[in-house]
Amino acid sequence: MKGLIVCAGRGTRLQPFSYLTSKVLLPVANKPLIFYSLEKLISLGITEIGIVIQPAQKMMFKEHVGNGVNWGVRITYLFQENPLGIADAVKQSESFIGSDSFILLLGDNLISQSLAELKDSILVGHYDGALLLGKVENPQEYGIAEIEEQRIIGLEEKPLQPKSNLAIVGAYAFTAQIFKAVHAISPSRRGEYEITDAIQYLIQHGYSISYDIATHPHTDVGTPGRWLEANRWMLQTMPAEKTTTTYDSYVGSIIQSPVLIDPSSKLLNCVIGPYVVIGPRVTLENCKIEDSIILEGVNLRDCTLKGSIISIHHAVPPI
Structure with a gap:
């Protein structure tokens, strides 16, 4: 199993701090944000990790993150020419992933939940994908999963009448079947290739998608307010x-x-x-x-x- 961290977004909501650096290199509790994702993958025994970045960020990441030798892993940098969505970033990783299964993380997320359940869903349960879900009070503002027993049977982005209060948190596990989906889908109304559309494609074509429900804190460090919140959280822990x-x-x-x-x-x-x-x-x-x-x-x-x-x-x- 390999790891993939998507970091190619523009980080516009963290400007002006993200003008000169990637938002995932900004420090949370005096440690670059992306280090938390790297440590999460390493804790699962993953030793081959791909990081999807913009081509112009290559030297910046090599300076701050390196090739993985400090963690005992191998880091490969993959390039997304334009920020066309998470599914497009996954598409750029196809040659790196090959036929392996992988854990996908968003580089601006902080997740304290163990991802062992997602890993086991693929390697032990033989599901084609698995998502980390979290309970939310306002499901109309999130991508929401409809579940049946241990399977996800549908996804809906910001539904007017949600079928559950389980939102997609931003941690995923996939087999190589996901590449069929990312090549098959079309851009959304905002011009991006959405990972939710790719997962929905798998569901509609008979592939099995499992889930785990987060019982520990998680947040995306996408705004100054959430950056401060993340620092408070890390100080508390x-x-x-x-x-x-x-x-x-x-x-x-x-x-x-x-x-x-x-x-x-x-x-x-x-x-x-x-x-x-x-x-x-x-x-x-x-x-x-x-x-x-x-x-x-x-x-x-x-x-x-x-x-x-x-x-x-x-x-x-x-x-």
């Missing part, structure tokens, strides 16, 4: 010793856990926390900061921040 810190470089400062501060950063007369992540080589003086992300290299003085994301070039909301 980290061991206390990682989010409580007493470095000598924090002169006259009060640290209110949970926080995560890179040891290369310096604080003077600050009140930091809770729910603050501070990246490398940051200098703060006379600042009060809560529920915020301060990215690498930022220098701030005499300010109060809450619910903010600050980089060298940008701030949301502006300060």
